[in-house]
Amino acid sequence: MKKKCSKCKEEKNVTEFWKKNSSKSGYNSSCKKCNYVKIKNKSCKTCSKDFKPYTTLSKFCSEKCRINHQKSKRKFNWSDEKVKKITGKNNPAYRNGKYCRATKKSSVGQRLFDKNKKIVKNKIIEDYGYLKCEHCGVNNSLRFEAHHIIYRSEKPNHKHLHCIENILILCIKCHNNYHKNKGLRNKIVVDRDLNNLFGNDVLNK
Numbered sequence: 001m002k003k004k005c006s007k008c009k010e011e012k013n014v015t016e017f018w019k020k021n022s023s024k025s026g027y028n029s030s031c032k033k034c035n036y037v038k039i040k041n042k043s044c045k046t047c048s049k050d051f052k053p054y055t056t057l058s059k060f061c062s063e064k065c066r067i068n069h070q071k072s073k074r075k076f077n078w079s080d081e082k083v084k085k086i087t088g089k090n091n092p093a094y095r096n097g098k099y100c101r102a103t104k105k106s107s108v109g110q111r112l113f114d115k116n117k118k119i120v121k122n123k124i125i126e127d128y129g130y131l132k133c134e135h136c137g138v139n140n141s142l143r144f145e146a147h148h149i150i151y152r153s154e155k156p157n158h159k160h161l162h163c164i165e166n167i168l169i170l171c172i173k174c175h176n177n178y179h180k181n182k183g184l185r186n187k188i189v190v191d192r193d194l195n196n197l198f199g200n201d202v203l204n205k
Contacts, residue, residue, distance in 0.1 A: 007034035045069055113162040117146040120167050133171040135178075141171035147178055149185050150198050160197045 002011045006029040016031050042053050044061040046069045051061035060066040084090075121144070125131055132139040147168045148161065155161055168188070170178065178184055186203055189195050195203055 005029070005031040005034055007031070046072075109157075109162055113146070113167075116162055116164045116167055117169075120146070120164055120169055124169060131169070133174050134169050135174040135184075136171065138171050141173075143172055144169050145172065145175045146170075147175050149188055149192070150194060150202050154202065155198055158198065163197075165192045165194060165197070 001014050003014050004011050008031065010031070012031050016033075039053055039056055041050050042058065043049070044051055044065055045059045046065035047061065049061050053059075060069065121131060124134070130139050131144055133141060133144065147170050149166050149168055150158075150161070152161060160166060168178075189202055
């Protein structure tokens with residue numbers, strides 16, 4: 001089947017025409033040669049150097065310029081006003097005050113904590129058939145977090161710090177409440193005999 005091009009007026013096969021879904025015939029009225037748009041040279045968005053783009057969407061002369069442009073977007077000028085806006089309760093990651101740690105996480109301790117955390121989670125799933133908060137019992141939290149009953153900052157480098165008895169799986173709300181009020185843990189400390197492992201000074205009035 002042949003069709004006449006509306007621009008060059010030559011009769012060509014239908015396969016030589018651009019497809020156009022909007023037209024009834026399914027093909028454009030002009031051929032590929034007439035429809036072809038020559039891509040003009042562009043100026044690189046990063047180095048302002050003229051280059052021949054591969055497509056009309058190309059904005060950078062090289063991969064290096066593209067990466068440099070992305071890096072420049074990540075740089076921020078932190079003024080005093082901006083710092084105030086993201087400090088304290090205005091910070092999206094704010095929980096209960098300033099975050100501090102007495103000692104750095106040791107890789108060995110962190111691996112032990114991650115291992116025991118999985119054991120505790122699997123035990124809950126095995127007992128109840130689903131993961132739930134060990135304080136309020138909710139099972140539809142956005143995220144379940146592992147909580148040290150006796151904080152790292154209280155007993156740094158203690159041999160029982162990352163033991164299974166000292167790990168509690170909590171929902172986000174309960175995890176925040178446990179950090180706000182240490183007295184909530186007293187019953188658990190006694191039930192799990194943690195005061196004998198860490199000392200009676202871990203009990204809070």
